[in-house]
Amino acid sequence: MNGGPATGAGPEDGPVLLMADDRATSFTRYVARHLAGRLVLLRFAEVRRDLSEDYLRETAHLPAFWVREGVPLEEEVRRYGEWAAGLPVPPVRFCNPSEPRQAVAQRFARLAGLPHLTERQVTWVRDKAAMKDRFRELGLRTARYARVACAADAERFAAECGWPLVLKPTDSFACVDTFRLAGPSSLAGIDFGAREWMVEEYLGGTEWEVCGLVHDGRVLDAWPSAMPCRPLDIVDGAMNANISVATGEGPPLDLRALLQRIVTGMDLDHGYLHMEFFAVDGEAYAGEIGVRLAGCEITANHGHAYGFDVFGATLDVYLGRRPALRYGERRCAGDLLLPLPGSGVVRAVTPREELLRIPGVVDAVLRVGVGDAVAARRASHNASGYVHVTGTSIGEVEQRMCEVLGVFTIDVAPAAGAREAPAPHP
Secondary structure, three states: OOOOOOOOOOHHHOOOEEEEOOOOOHHHHHHHHHOOOOEEEEEEHHHHHHOOHHHHHHOOOOOEEEEOOOOOHHHHHHHHHHHHOOOOOOOOEEEOOOOOOHHHHHHHHHHOOOOOOOHHHHHHHHOHHHHHHHHHHOOOEEOOEEEEOOHHHHHHHHHHHOOOEEEEEOOOOOOOOOEEEOOHHHHOOOOOOOOOEEEEEOOOOEEEEEEEEEEOOEEEEEEEEEOOOOHHHHOOOOOOEEEEEOOOOOOOOOHHHHHHHHHHHOOOOOEEEEEEEEEEOOEEEEEEEEEOOOOOOHHHHHHHHHOOOHHHHHHHHHOOOOOOOOOOOOOEEEEEEEOOOOOEEEEEEOOHHHHHOOOOEEEEEEOOOOOOEEOOOOOOOOOOEEEEEEEOOHHHHHHHHHHHHHHOOEEEEOOOOOOOOOOOOO
16 A cells, blocks of 8 residues: 555644554554654553553554543543643544444543544444444345344244344444354353343345445445455354455445445444445345444555555545545455464464465565464454455455465464454454
8 A cells, every 4th residue: 555645645734633542453553653743542541451562662652641440531531631731732633443442432532522423323333233223214224133131032033034043242343242043042151131132134145345435424435345254154264354346346236325325314424434234136235334444454455456545545534634535456455364273372373474475465464473372262353463465356366365374374282371362453
């Protein structure tokens, strides 16, 4: 991808941005490099463990406000106001790229007088049942769904829709605690009192993903992604990949219009949208939408596929600017997450240089090395690293991804007390 923001504007001539920062990502690292002098970080003490020492050193030159754990948010915003008044220029724009911090981050921004999602908008994009309620109100098709509080609720729903069902927490992400239920016996062991749950019918057809940028209430463009395997299959060991499709191979649907209906119906002013949907008999069924950057490296895929600075364009909309969106490529480009097969200590892993020699691989990042203690988890972002793979078609990219998986090996020896491996932000 290219270097600077899509408008070409330098950090000295724009507003100061407050960015929620609860885990290092490709985007947060990009913003830290390109907006130094006009960037303030908003961090949360309760998730301090998710910020590595390397990342804290990497961003030590940036002013950072830490929200203390257990303190009323109103008090923290008051303290932030006093702190920000001492900065050369206080922030006037806000960006939250984090899904799990969505509610608290947007509330902080509201209390601080910065652009934000309202409480109702946060509910629409975080509570999956409320989200589907809104989709239906906007005239969109969705899978049938229901909130459930016990196994009997799920069985009653199955009596209407049939098995299998999908069970998920209403506020989950990355398929954490999300399951495909084959029948009543699959409900055994589910703690319905631990979280708020919902079920939905299991749709056939093809699952796709689409991202888009919004400026001044308008969707500037929509970028579809193919999924070689569904997320629910990924968490059970299938290929973990997304492929941005800039070649016309995407679904024959007006995805920009689909996103615009949601943007208008949810009164969204600006930001990055990430949405899964199903194409069933030529019709789109809305799955889930997030008003934040896509998980893993999906956003970066679009930059590789269309040949433009996607992170710079995203930064522009959060700064209140309309990005140019000048594309220099039309190809397919995907991120393949490299397996992390278990927990323990890494004894051997294929070196990055060997992965870069595979045709079509344009970047490779290993998040673990020999001697690291790691802990795998059942989540769609569980990985030991990733590669970006390009090609002329979806099929060529998939074939090259299979080559990568044929070359890549990682040996993890069981060990007690292993930590969770760093992973792409969901």
